[in-house]
Amino acid sequence: MSLLSKGIQVASQEIARGRGSAGRVGTLVGLGLCGLLSGVLVWVVISFVWEPYIGLDLEFNLAGWVLSLSHLTLVPGLLFGMIVGLFLSRRNLARPWQVVAYIAAATAANFVATNFAAGMVNAIDNAFSLGMLAGLIGSGWLTAVSLLLFSFLRRPLPCLLMLAAGTLLGGLLEFAIEDSSSLGMGFLVLYGAWQAGYAAALGTALPPRQRT
Numbered sequence: 001m002s003l004l005s006k007g008i009q010v011a012s013q014e015i016a017r018g019r020g021s022a023g024r025v026g027t028l029v030g031l032g033l034c035g036l037l038s039g040v041l042v043w044v045v046i047s048f049v050w051e052p053y054i055g056l057d058l059e060f061n062l063a064g065w066v067l068s069l070s071h072l073t074l075v076p077g078l079l080f081g082m083i084v085g086l087f088l089s090r091r092n093l094a095r096p097w098q099v100v101a102y103i104a105a106a107t108a109a110n111f112v113a114t115n116f117a118a119g120m121v122n123a124i125d126n127a128f129s130l131g132m133l134a135g136l137i138g139s140g141w142l143t144a145v146s147l148l149l150f151s152f153l154r155r156p157l158p159c160l161l162m163l164a165a166g167t168l169l170g171g172l173l174e175f176a177i178e179d180s181s182s183l184g185m186g187f188l189v190l191y192g193a194w195q196a197g198y199a200a201a202l203g204t205a206l207p208p209r210q211r212t
Contacts, residue, residue, distance in 0.1 A: 028203035031087060035199025038083040039192035045079070046071040047184045067115045077110030078103065080195050084202070088150075093206065098149050105145035113138030117173060127174035131190075135170015139163050139198060146202075158205030165197040 050056075050071035058069040067073075081103035088094035094102065117134040124130040143162045146153050153159065172190045179186025 024204075024206075024208045027091075027206045027208060028200050031084065031203035031206070032196050032200030034083050034087050035080065036192055036196035038080045038199075039076075039190075039195040040188065041079050041083075042076045042191045042195070043184065043188040045075050046187060050075065065115065065119055067111075068118065073111045073114045074107065076114075076191055076195070077107035080110070080199075081106030084199055091206070093150065093152065101149055102146065105142055105149075109138045109141035109145075112141060113170075121177075127177045128171040131170040131173025132167050133170070134173065135194065136163065136167040138170070139166020142166075142198075152207060153202075153205045155205060158201065161201040161204055162198055165201040166194070169194040169197045 054071075056069060056071075056074075060067055060069075084106070085094060085099035085102045088102070089096070089099050113134040116137055117130055120130060120133075121127075124133070139162055143153075143159055143166075146162075147159065172193055176184075176186035176190045179189075
């Protein structure tokens with residue numbers, strides 16, 4: 001009888017582990033798809049919506065840097081922050097104020113990284129290297145603020161994965177710079193891959209959804 005009970009206990013533990021693993025994979029894939037959706041929406045807005053309907057394109061000087069308020073510096077971070085923040089909220093992992101703060105952090109991170117890339121494009125000849133450096137700056141900013149906002153992120157491995165994804169996928173800036181198509185497909189590659197990859201890396205830190 002004791003052997004049967006022990007066998008049932010072991011089986012239950014294995015089933016629970018399996019569910020936990022499946023939940024983690026589902027979370028990772030779900031956040032990755034959210035990032036991909038965000039990247040596609042960014043491409044739609046910057047290619048087809050911004051100029052005819054919004055048209056904001058301002059420049060100002062700050063400490064010797066020419067900074068831009070435009071579709072490329074505002075839209076990617078804003079949409080990414082909104083979609084990922086909503087995902088975290090629906091998983092009960094973020095309160096409303098944290099969602100707002102995450103949106104602001106994502107917008108600021110993209111603003112800084114994109115303006116850095118624009119300001120250094122003539123100083124760094126290699127677009128891949130420039131994109132990786134800008135990706136490191138953007139992902140570093142967003143990851144650092146996320147650590148302050150969310151306790152579940154305070155582990156080394158997910159943070160390193162987010163930094164690695166942001167840095168390596170930033171190299172896809174080369175596709176955006178060299179793309180000559182009228183639809184701006186290079187930006188679709190850049191934002192689709194970057195935001196999907198960074199979001200998936202973030203997903204490695206999330207606890208699995210509890211199943212009954």
